[in-house]
Amino acid sequence: MDLIEEGLMDSIAIVELIVAVEEEFGVTLSPTEYEKKDLASVRKIEKVLLEKGVH
Numbered sequence: 001m002d003l004i005e006e007g008l009m010d011s012i013a014i015v016e017l018i019v020a021v022e023e024e025f026g027v028t029l030s031p032t033e034y035e036k037k038d039l040a041s042v043r044k045i046e047k048v049l050l051e052k053g054v055h
Helices: 011-025 042-051
Strands: none
């Protein structure tokens, strides 16, 4: 499910998600590093975390 297309996340929610992920998993996600579409679903977020070395 695309969280943005479904209206469940907007730009502010994406920034809040990035901050929460950074705090929870101890990684750094620069807002300029990823586009909204890269964080639009749970699977895409999981992919980003795996790329950052979170298992």
